[in-house]
Amino acid sequence: MSETVSIVIDGVSMAVPAGSTILEACRSTDNDQPTLCYLETLTPVNVCRVCVVEVEGSRTLVPSCSRVAEDGMIVHTDSERVRHSRKVVFEFLASSVDMSLTDDATKGWMDRYGCDPTRFGPQAGPVADRDHRHAGHHHAPTGDTAETVSQPVKVDNELYVRDYSRCVLCYRCVEACGIDAQNTFAIAVAGRGFDARISTEFDTGLTDSACVFCGNCVGVCPTGALMFRSEYELRNAGMWDSDRQSVTRTVCSYCGVGCNLELHTQDNRIVKVTSPADHSVTSGHLCIKGRFGYSYVQELGDLAVTPIDEVLARARR
Amino acid sequence: MDLRFIGAEVSEGEREAIHAAVPAAEVVEVDGRVVRTDRTSLRHHLLPALDAVQSAIGYVSEGAVDEIAHRLHVPPAEVYSVATFYALIQTEPRPPVVAHVCDDVACRSAADLVGELGDRDDVVASPCLGQCDRRPAVFFQRAGSPDLVAAPATASEVSSVLDGAESITLEPTVDAGPLLRRVGRVDPGSLDAFRSTGGYVALARAIEMGPEAVIAELETSGLKGRGGAAFPAGVKWESVRKQPTGPKYVVCNADESEPGTFKDRVVLEGDPFAVIEALTIAGFSTGATKGFIYIRGEYPLATERLRTAVAAARNAGLLGDDVAGAGFAFDIEVRRGQGAYICGEETALFNSIEGFRGEPRQKPPFPVFEGLFGRPTVINNVETLINVNRVLTEGGETYAASGTPDSTGTRLFCLSGDVARPGVYEVEFGMTLGDLIERAGGAAGDLGFVMLGGAAGSLVDASALDLRLTFEDARAAGVSLGSGVVMVFNTEVDMVDIVRRIARFFRDESCGQCVPCRVGTARVEEAVSRANGSVEASLIEDMDRAMKDASICGLGHTAASVVRSAIALGILGEPQ
Numbered sequence: 001m002s003e004t005v006s007i008v009i010d011g012v013s014m015a016v017p018a019g020s021t022i023l024e025a026c027r028s029t030d031n032d033q034p035t036l037c038y039l040e041t042l043t044p045v046n047v048c049r050v051c052v053v054e055v056e057g058s059r060t061l062v063p064s065c066s067r068v069a070e071d072g073m074i075v076h077t078d079s080e081r082v083r084h085s086r087k088v089v090f091e092f093l094a095s096s097v098d099m100s101l102t103d104d105a106t107k108g109w110m111d112r113y114g115c116d117p118t119r120f121g122p123q124a125g126p127v128a129d130r131d132h133r134h135a136g137h138h139h140a141p142t143g144d145t146a147e148t149v150s151q152p153v154k155v156d157n158e159l160y161v162r163d164y165s166r167c168v169l170c171y172r173c174v175e176a177c178g179i180d181a182q183n184t185f186a187i188a189v190a191g192r193g194f195d196a197r198i199s200t201e202f203d204t205g206l207t208d209s210a211c212v213f214c215g216n217c218v219g220v221c222p223t224g225a226l227m228f229r230s231e232y233e234l235r236n237a238g239m240w241d242s243d244r245q246s247v248t249r250t251v252c253s254y255c256g257v258g259c260n261l262e263l264h265t266q267d268n269r270i271v272k273v274t275s276p277a278d279h280s281v282t283s284g285h286l287c288i289k290g291r292f293g294y295s296y297v298q299e300l301g302d303l304a305v306t307p308i309d310e311v312l313a314r315a316r317r
Numbered sequence: 318m319d320l321r322f323i324g325a326e327v328s329e330g331e332r333e334a335i336h337a338a339v340p341a342a343e344v345v346e347v348d349g350r351v352v353r354t355d356r357t358s359l360r361h362h363l364l365p366a367l368d369a370v371q372s373a374i375g376y377v378s379e380g381a382v383d384e385i386a387h388r389l390h391v392p393p394a395e396v397y398s399v400a401t402f403y404a405l406i407q408t409e410p411r412p413p414v415v416a417h418v419c420d421d422v423a424c425r426s427a428a429d430l431v432g433e434l435g436d437r438d439d440v441v442a443s444p445c446l447g448q449c450d451r452r453p454a455v456f457f458q459r460a461g462s463p464d465l466v467a468a469p470a471t472a473s474e475v476s477s478v479l480d481g482a483e484s485i486t487l488e489p490t491v492d493a494g495p496l497l498r499r500v501g502r503v504d505p506g507s508l509d510a511f512r513s514t515g516g517y518v519a520l521a522r523a524i525e526m527g528p529e530a531v532i533a534e535l536e537t538s539g540l541k542g543r544g545g546a547a548f549p550a551g552v553k554w555e556s557v558r559k560q561p562t563g564p565k566y567v568v569c570n571a572d573e574s575e576p577g578t579f580k581d582r583v584v585l586e587g588d589p590f591a592v593i594e595a596l597t598i599a600g601f602s603t604g605a606t607k608g609f610i611y612i613r614g615e616y617p618l619a620t621e622r623l624r625t626a627v628a629a630a631r632n633a634g635l636l637g638d639d640v641a642g643a644g645f646a647f648d649i650e651v652r653r654g655q656g657a658y659i660c661g662e663e664t665a666l667f668n669s670i671e672g673f674r675g676e677p678r679q680k681p682p683f684p685v686f687e688g689l690f691g692r693p694t695v696i697n698n699v700e701t702l703i704n705v706n707r708v709l710t711e712g713g714e715t716y717a718a719s720g721t722p723d724s725t726g727t728r729l730f731c732l733s734g735d736v737a738r739p740g741v742y743e744v745e746f747g748m749t750l751g752d753l754i755e756r757a758g759g760a761a762g763d764l765g766f767v768m769l770g771g772a773a774g775s776l777v778d779a780s781a782l783d784l785r786l787t788f789e790d791a792r793a794a795g796v797s798l799g800s801g802v803v804m805v806f807n808t809e810v811d812m813v814d815i816v817r818r819i820a821r822f823f824r825d826e827s828c829g830q831c832v833p834c835r836v837g838t839a840r841v842e843e844a845v846s847r848a849n850g851s852v853e854a855s856l857i858e859d860m861d862r863a864m865k866d867a868s869i870c871g872l873g874h875t876a877a878s879v880v881r882s883a884i885a886l887g888i889l890g891e892p893q
C-alpha cells in the first residue's frame with residue numbers, strides 16, 4: 001500500500017501517491033503545465049523555470065517538475081504571479097535562443113502568455129567566440145541589441161550536428177550522455193552565466209572526444225540544437241517534410257537486447273531513427289548501431305537514387 | 318565508467334603539482350589502469366588539483382586535465398567544465414604573473430588603474446577584491462610564487478609587481494568591539510597569544526556544558542546569521558544536532574565576495590584562531606567530526622594565516638582525534654575558492670567543495686538535512702561564528718542585552734567609498750546609519766548616496782541617515798543590512814556608471830543555470846546601459862519580478878535590487 005498526500009491544485013482537491021511531484025499531480029488530471037528541461041526519463045534539473053507554480057506560504061515560486069507534493073499544499077498554476085514569471089522566462093529564452101524548431105506545445109504556451117521576445121530590442125547577430133569566453137569577463141554591452149547565443153553550427157562528423165544557436169541549456173543532453181543513460185560523459189556545461197555552453201573538453205571536435213555517437217543527446221534535445229545529420233542536410237536543402245513522413249516501429253536487428261526502433265521515413269527512405277521513451281528496454285536511448293546503422297536497409301536491392309539519397313550523401317563527403 | 322582521455326602529455330611540473338595536491342592513497346592503479354572507480358570519493362579533490370596546477374604553472378593545459386582526470390577518475394569534459402566555471406582558473410596559456418585590477422564600485426571612483434595600465438595581456442579587470450577600505454586594490458596570481466595583494470595600489474606599483482617585485486599593503490582600520498578586540502593587537506600567528514587573551518575559554522565552557530546547553534545558550538542569545546539571511550544560529554545547530562546519524566559537517570563560509578564587504582577578511586587575517594575555536598564548538602555541539610573553511614581565492618594572506626593556525630591548533634591537540642583531551646574528534650580543512658561570487662551561496666559552496674560546478678541547488682532539501690556530501694550540515698558566516706565565542710564566554714543572557722531585542726549583539730560594518738576613515742566598525746545594533754558614517758569621520762565631500770548591504774542590497778540617499786541599523790528596522794524600510802556594507806558615494810560620483818557596474822557584476826557572476834537569472838542579468842545590464850536620461854522602468858520591473866519569483870537562488874532574486882532602488886531614487890533618469 002503506497003501512502004497518499006492530499007493537495008489542492010487550482011481549487012481542486014486531490015490525493016496523489018506520496019513522493020509525486022506537483023507536475024505529476026497536475027498531469028494526473030488534465031491540468032497540463034509547460035516544461036522544457038524536464039523529461040520523464042531523466043533526473044529533474046529544474047533549470048528552465050517555465051514550469052513554476054505558486055505554493056501558498058512559499059516566498060518564491062517553485063518548480064513543479066521537481067518539487068514533491070506535501071500534504072496540505074495549496075498550489076496555483078495560473079495566478080498572475082505564475083503567468084508573469086512564465087511569460088518573462090519564455091521571453092528571455094526566445095529573445096536569446098532560436099526556438100523556431102521547438103515543439104508546438106511550447107509555442108502554444110508562449111502564445112497563451114502573450115510573449116513578446118522583441119521587447120528587449122533587436123537581436124544581436126552571431127558571434128564566433130562563445131567557446132572561448134572567460135568566466136567573470138564579458139564586454140560591456142551598448143544595449144542597442146539584445147545579446148543572443150547565435151553562433152556558427154558545429155558540423156564535425158557524419159552523424160549529427162550541433163547548432164548551439166538553438167540551445168536553451170536544458171542540460172538534457174549532458175544527463176543523457178552521463179549518468180542518466182549513456183555513462184560516456186563526452187559533454188558537460190562549460191563557462192558561466194550567459195556564456196555557459198555545452199562543450200567537450202577544450203571544445204575539441206566530437207570525433208576527438210569521448211563521444212561514441214549513440215545519438216542519445218540528440219534524442220532528448222527539445223529545440224533542434226542537436227540534430228541528425230540526415231535531418232540537417234534535408235532541412236538545408238528545403239526537403240525535410242514531416243507531413244510526408246511515416247514512422248514504423250520495429251526491433252533492432254543487431255543484437256539480442258530487443259531495443260525497439262522507430263524508423264522515420266520520407267519518400268521510402270529512412271531519415272531518422274528514434275526509440276520510444278516509454279519502451280521498457282531503451283527508455284528512448286539507443287547505441288550507434290541501432291541509431292545510425294540503417295543504410296544497409298536501403299542498399300538492399302537496386303533502388304534508384306532519389307533526391308533524398310543525393311542530399312544524404314553530402315553528409316559523407 | 319570507462320574514461321577516454323585527451324591523450325595530451327603532462328609536464329613534470331604539472332604532474333608534481335597535481336600529485337602533491339591529491340592524496341595518492343585514494344587511487345589504486347594496476348598495470349597503468351585506474352581500477353578504483355568510486356567517483357564521489359575522489360571527486361572532491363578536483364578544485365584543489367586545478368588550484369595546484371594553476372598556482373604552479375599559471376594555467377591548466379590539456380595534459381594537466383588528462384592527468385587530473387586520470388588520477389581522480391573524473392571525465393576530461395567534466396574537469397574542463399569545472400575549470401571554466403572559475404575566474405581564477407585559466408585553460409589557455411597566459412603570462413606567469415597576472416594582475417586582477419579591481420574596477421568595482423569602490424575602486425573605480427578612486428582611480429582608473431585598468432585604463433592607466435593600458436591594454437596588456439597580464440592585466441585583467443576584476444570584481445570587488447574585498448579590499449575596498451584601501452582602494453584601489455589589485456590581486457596578483459603568480460605562477461610558482463604565492464599570490465598577493467596590493468592595496469592601495471598605483472599603476473607603477475602594479476607594473477613593478479608584474480616585473481617581479483613584492484608589494485606592500487596597508488594595515489586595516491579597525492574600530493573594535495568585543496568581536497574584534499584582538500585584531501591588530503594580538504599576534505595572529507601565535508596560539509599562546511590567543512590563549513592568553515581569552516582564547517579557547519569558550520570551547521572549555523562548551524565542553525563543560527555539553528552540546529544541548531551550548532545550543533540553548535545560543536538560542537537565549539538571539540544570535541542571527543550575519544551572512545545575509547539573518548537566520549537564528551541556534552535553530553540551525555539544533556536541527557543538525559538532532560539528526561540521528563553521521564557523518565555531519567560544519568562549514569565556515571569565508572567566501573566573502575559581496576561587493577563592498579571585507580569584514581571577514583579582517584577577522585581571518587587578524588584573529589584566525591577565533592574562527593577555528595568557534596568552528597570546533599560547532600562540531601562539538603552538532604556531532605560533526607569534520608569542518609571546512611571555504612575562503613575566497615583572492616585572500617592569500619588570510620588563507621596563509623588560517624592554514625598556519627589550523628596546523629598550530631592541531632599540533633596543540635586542539636584539533637584531531639581527541640580535541641583538548643575531551644574525548645571528541647574534530648578536524649578542519651581549509652578550502653580555497655577560485656573566483657566565483659556564487660560559491661558564497663551555501664549550496665553552491667557545497668558543490669564547489671565536492672568538485673562540481675558551483676551551481677546552487679534547489680531548496681528544499683535544506684542544508685541541515687542534506688548539505689555537504691548530502692549530509693546534515695551547519696554552514697555559518699565567519700562573523701556569525703566568532704559571535705559564538707562571545708556568547709559562551711559572556712553567557713547568552715548577557716549577550717542578548719546588547720543591541721536590540723530582535724537584533725542582539727554587535728555588527729561588523731564595512732565602511733568604504735567616500736568616508737574619511739574607511740574600515741571595519743564594530744557597533745551595537747541600533748546605531749543610526751548617519752551616526753555610523755560620522756563614526757568613520759563622516760562623508761568625504763557631500764554625501765550623495767549610500768550602498769547599503771552590498772550589490773545585492775540597495776542604494777539609499779540622505780533621507781535614510783536616520784535609519785536604525787537593525788534587522789527589523791531594515792526590513793520595515795524595505796532594505797537589507799546584507800553583509801554589513803555601507804559604501805558612501807559623494808555627489809561627485811557618476812552614479813549611472815556605478816549602477817551599470819553592478820549590473821555587469823551580476824551578469825558576470827550568475828552561474829548560468831537557470832533562465833531568469835542567466836538571461837535576466839544580461840537583459841538588465843543592457844537596459845541599464847541604454848538608460849541615458851530615461852529608463853525603461855516597467856521593463857526592468859517586469860524582469861525583476863520574474864527573477865525574484867522564478868530564479869533558483871538568492872543571486873537571481875536580488876540581482877536587480879540596486880537597479881530598482883536607483884530607479885526609485887531617480888538616478889537612472891525619467892521613467893519611460
Ligand SMILES: Cc1cc2nc3c(=O)[nH]c(=O)nc-3n(C[C@H](O)[C@H](O)[C@H](O)COP(=O)(O)O)c2cc1C
Nearest residue numbers: 542543544570572573574661662663697698701871
Ligand atoms: C549569491 C550569494 C552569495 C553569498 N555569499 C555569501 C558569502 O560570501 N558569505 C556568507 O557568509 N554568506 C553568503 N551567502 C549567504 C549563504 O548562502 C548563507 O546564507 C550563509 O552562509 C549562512 O550563514 P549565516 O547563517 O551565518 O548567515 C550568499 C548568498 C547568496 C545568495
Ligand code: SF4
Nearest residue numbers: 177211212214215217
Ligand atoms: S552521441 Fe552519445 S556519447 Fe556522443 S555526446 Fe551524444 S550522448 Fe554523448
Ligand code: SF4
Nearest residue numbers: 167168170171173221
Ligand atoms: S543542446 Fe539541446 S539538449 Fe543540450 S542543453 Fe542545449 S537544448 Fe538542451
Ligand code: SF4
Nearest residue numbers: 828830831834870873
Ligand atoms: S539564480 Fe542565478 S546564480 Fe542562482 S542558480 Fe539561477 S543562474 Fe545560478
Ligand code: FES
Nearest residue numbers: 046048049051065
Ligand atoms: S521543466 Fe521544471 S524547471 Fe524546467
Ligand code: FES
Nearest residue numbers: 419424445446449
Ligand atoms: S576592492 Fe575594489 S570595490 Fe571592493
